[in-house]
Amino acid sequence: MEPFKKNDFPTLGIEEELHLVDTETAELVPAVNEVMAHLDSDFRERVCYELLQCVLETRTGVYETVDDLIEETANGRTILAESCKKCNVDLVAAGSHPFSDWRKQPFVDNEHYQWVRDNCVYIAHRMLSFGLHIHVGVKNEEAAIYIMNEMRRWTYPLLALSANSPFYDGGDTGLASTRAHLFHSMPRTKFAPPFKSFSELVAYYEKFLAAGDITRPGDLWWIIRPQPPLGTVEFRIFDIPTSVRRIGAFAALIQAAVDTYQDRFFAGIPSSELHSGYLEENWWKAIRYGINTDMIEPETGEIISISEQLKRLIDLTAPKAKELHAEQHHDFARTMIEQGNESEMQRALCKSLNGNLRALEKELARKTLDFSV
Numbered sequence: 419m420e421p422f423k424k425n426d427f428p429t430l431g432i433e434e435e436l437h438l439v440d441t442e443t444a445e446l447v448p449a450v451n452e453v454m455a456h457l458d459s460d461f462r463e464r465v466c467y468e469l470l471q472c473v474l475e476t477r478t479g480v481y482e483t484v485d486d487l488i489e490e491t492a493n494g495r496t497i498l499a500e501s502c503k504k505c506n507v508d509l510v511a512a513g514s515h516p517f518s519d520w521r522k523q524p525f526v527d528n529e530h531y532q533w534v535r536d537n538c539v540y541i542a543h544r545m546l547s548f549g550l551h552i553h554v555g556v557k558n559e560e561a562a563i564y565i566m567n568e569m570r571r572w573t574y575p576l577l578a579l580s581a582n583s584p585f586y587d588g589g590d591t592g593l594a595s596t597r598a599h600l601f602h603s604m605p606r607t608k609f610a611p612p613f614k615s616f617s618e619l620v621a622y623y624e625k626f627l628a629a630g631d632i633t634r635p636g637d638l639w640w641i642i643r644p645q646p647p648l649g650t651v652e653f654r655i656f657d658i659p660t661s662v663r664r665i666g667a668f669a670a671l672i673q674a675a676v677d678t679y680q681d682r683f684f685a686g687i688p689s690s691e692l693h694s695g696y697l698e699e700n701w702w703k704a705i706r707y708g709i710n711t712d713m714i715e716p717e718t719g720e721i722i723s724i725s726e727q728l729k730r731l732i733d734l735t736a737p738k739a740k741e742l743h744a745e746q747h748h749d750f751a752r753t754m755i756e757q758g759n760e761s762e763m764q765r766a767l768c769k770s771l772n773g774n775l776r777a778l779e780k781e782l783a784r785k786t787l788d789f790s791v
Contacts (some may be wrong), residue, residue, distance in 0.1 A: 419620050419635050422562065423649030425555030428677040428742070431650070433653045434658055435477045435548040436498070437515055438507045444452075444779035446518035446546070446706040447471040449507045450526070456501035464494065464597070466649055467526045469534060469545055474498075474520075484673065485678035488666040492747045492789045499787055505618070508783035512764070513548055513583030513597035513657030516754055516775040520544045521586065538604055545604075545736060546586065550658040553650035554676040562644040564683040565676055567612050569642055570692055571716050572675065573655050575727040578704035578711075579751070580656035580668060582760035585768070585775060588786075594708030594761045598701075601639075606632075609697060610640040619644070619660050639784055647694075651676060654697035659762055660785045667754055670747035672734035677742065692716040700724075708759050725755050 431612075438449045448471030454462060468475045481487045488595050495509065500511045520543060525535050535542045556562050581594035593599055601607055613619045626632045650704050653672050659665050696716040703711050707723045732751050739748035757763075764778065771777040785791070 419623055420647045422559035422616065422646040424558055425649040426557060427482055428673050428780055429480045429482055429555035430484065430673055431478050431480050432487065432665065433512065433551040434671065435473055436476065437472055437510050437548055438472050438502065439510055439779060439783065441508050444481060444776045446515050448472050448522060448524050449505050451475045452505045453507060454499050456504050461497055466526060469525060469531050469542065470523045471526055473548065483664050484670045484743060484747045486506035487669055491665060492662050502556045509786055510779065510783045511658050511660045511786040512782050514586045516547065516585035516779055517547050517588045520546050528652060541603045544600055548599040548658050549597060549654060550656040550665060552672045553645060553648060554673050555650050556676065556680055557642065560622065561644065561680050561683045563613050563616050563619065564650060564689060565643045565651050565679045565691045566610060566644065569675060569681045570609055570697055571603040572731050573641055575702040575715065575724045575731065576655050578709045579728060579754060579759055580659060580723045581708045584655035584761040584764050593705055594759060595657050595705045598705045604639060607639045608701065611642060637726055643707045660782055661791055662789050663750060663791060664754060666747040668749040670739055670744035671731065671735055671751055672779065673742055674738035674748060675731065675745065677738045678735055690717050708761060709755065728755055
């Protein structure tokens with residue numbers, strides 16, 4: 419594991435997992451190589467492979483403000499869509515594909531993804547799941563560990579609000595986030611152990627490496643993890659939003675939360691004692707019900723709604739959001755609670771389309787490039 423790069427400012431960067439569909443049929447197509455071939459060399463450096471050939475991942479630069487991050491995100495989707503058009507492909511931002519057959523999706527042909535396929539077998543083959551990852555810069559590795567531990571209490575309300583994958587394998591799964599269900603079938607994909615120090619995490623990693631369970635630090639696929647070479651804490655909680663504006667709200671919340679807890683770490687405030695059983699149960703309820711359910715607060719044991727827990731996060735982070743010039747994005751999170759998550763919106767849209775999942779996927783492709791909502 420590489421040394422931790424120190425960041426004096428809570429910088430932002432994101433990764434988007436976008437899927438590729440045929441313009442006419444809306445079926446997934448393994449067109450990642452063709453799309454990449456049409457990108458200029460500068461933008462090509464921002465695009466990389468994911469597990470399957472029907473997916474590509476984009477990576478933004480590093481920014482201090484949400485405004486700049488979202489501007490690049492919208493520009494990046496526009497550039498990619500132009501390359502997709504040359505291949506008769508549409509670009510879609512959503513947490514799952516509603517009907518394509520997972521059995522027919524080829525893997526990316528490189529050593530690491532072949533290892534994932536051989537290691538996780540059936541589970542890897544089903545992995546038609548697409549997420550958003552948010553990185554925030556932190557000052558040192560011990561602050562990163564503290565932030566990882568504290569942020570566990572906010573993971574499930576954030577998942578619930580980001581849920582954008584109700585349809586899979588030709589039907590409605592009844593889940594708010596099918597993506598999370600699929601992804602968390604893989605090992606090492608939920609909560610990291612509550613490490614007391616960075617050296618404890620390194621020892622844990624080295625033991626897994628020695629046992630042959632992983633091949634590199636990136637195989638620790640936790641929903642919150644440190645990225646030492648970047649000097650960030652990475653949040654892998656979210657279904658990818660179709661709406662770029664929603665990405666802005668999540669980025670603002672995460673940036674402000676990280677900086678809030680970083681201040682607490684340097685002030686010497688001890689880590690919270692969070693009940694692991696409540697965390698696990700709350701994570702399931704977010705997957706199943708989204709924001710429309712109650713949960714057990716993992717420190718106090720009180721029973722509150724997930725939407726109320728979200729409002730507490732918004733209130734906690736509001737001062738930092740103002741300090742970081744992200745107020746308008748941060749405030750939009752309250753509007754998102756009122757609107758509901760994008761899984762609810764997908765279900766309503768599908769109903770208006772008489773249950774036509776192909777029409778739904780085409781509409782999601784259109785919305786992926788609509789930056790006004």
